[in-house]
Amino acid sequence: MNGDAGRKRQNTIKQLRDLLGERLQTSPSDLDLHGRNETHFPPMPPDAVAYPKSTDEVSQIMRICSAQGCPVIAWGTGTSLEGHALALHGGVTLDMSRMNRVIEINAEDMDVRVQPGLTREELDTELRASGLFFPIDPGANASLGGMAATRASGTTAVRYGTMRDNVLGLTVVLADGQIIRTGTRARKSSAGYDLTALFVGSEGTLGVITELTLRLHGRPEAVSAAICAFDDIDAAVNSVIATIQSGIPMARIEFVDEATAKAFNIYAKADMPIKPHLLLEFHGSASAVAEQAEQVGEICTDLGGHDFQWSARPEDRRRLWDMRHKAYYAALALQPGATAVVTDICVPISKLAQAVSETRADIAASGIPGPILGHVGDGNFHAVLLISPGDRKAEEAALQLAHRMAKRALALGGTVTGEHGIGMGKRAYMAEEHGAGWDVMGSIKTALDPQNILNPGKMLR
Secondary structure (H helix, E strand, C coil): CCHHHHHHHHHHHHHHHHHHHHHEECCHHHHHHCCCCCCCCCCCCCCEEECCCCHHHHHHHHHHHHHHCCCEEEECCCCCCCCCCCCECECEEEEHHHCCCEEEEECCCCEEEECCCCEHHHHHHHHHHHCEECCCCCCCCCEHHHHHHCCCCCCCHHHHCCHHHHEEEEEEECCCCCEEEEECCCCCCCCCCCHHHHHCCCCCCCCEEEEEEEECEECCCEEEEEEEEECCHHHHHHHHHHHHHCCCCEEEEEEECHHHHHHHHHHCCCCCCCCCEEEEEEEECHHHHHHHHHHHHHHHHHCCEEEEEEECCHHHHHHHHHHHHCHHHHHHHCCCCCEEEEEEEECCHHHHHHHHHHHHHHHHHHCCCCCEEECHHHCEEEEEEEECCCCHHHHHHHHHHHHHHHHHHHHCCCECCCCCCCCCCCHHHHHHHHCHHHHHHHHHHHHHCCCCCECCCCCCC
């Protein structure tokens, strides 16, 4: 950083400290924490970490940073997988964890207003007495602001959709400190551009989300879960396709391969056959979930599944999904001390069997351990490509595997990421996936953030 830029950065930090006091931190521990990520990207700490408590404070912070041309990176819980929240060019990280209140629950209208630092599990706790729940479940206990910024989805997307479908409105602070509100609590609108959809999935490059209005759903009367083993991947994936095409209203339909089953046995003390499995969940009335389980059990058996087990006991269901949500850490346990290149793709459901089979064969030929799992009910699956820290040869091999997965998805009419997002890791594919549309995104970015201070180096050119 040259002398002028360094002076500007220090001036920014001084002004922010005058505004925030002890809620502006430059301690090594704070910088280190906010420079880490969940996967293979190297540490990239910011110059300072700010802990705002209100939309007005975020606005003041943005005005100071805009005047000094200082980068600003919004931070939720740091669980993103493509380096979204790393300070690639230094600057100030906005840790939103102290903006974590439920502002208003509107039970009759089935919506809720929240601050962005609230996590999905905290919201679920607040909603229990209302008989409502927020269904988006990416696995990690992510912040709702971060989930909106990355357009998260997860295990329940096959039935309830993604964040795109469940965010009704936002409060957003723009790069110059201006505060705007998008959307309404109405269930539909034809009034102008859909600015809510623009900011959902923008990965902090267009504005800082400081409030969300979310769509809620009624808690189902009955919930049951099931698990079924298969001798090969094709049979499991074909069972998914047949189930979806049969119109059975699945709440969750997850796939894990034999390597993931082995990981579950090691990490979660499970007792699964070392084979591909489907993990399923059904929502509805007691009779409906029993009927759905019976139908899916017949489909799986007809297509080569065996030992189909289902249960309506809450403890069985919790055990199953707790194991699934910790799949990443279970995969890491297959190679103690490892980190991972984690990637995901999403393809049309008719191409799912081909995509999974070709990916499995590619990983097997590479020599890189790579468990496959995913939300296959909507054509989305993941690979956890295990590498030893510092092993550049293995890392390059894993990145080449991820590259071939992305190219395969595009060739099959899909997308290079179904839910992880672009961040730093997948920018190279944006031109191929979007063509001139990527330049349009850049034009929007320039209009809203002409200095490129909002999460620079992510998603766009």
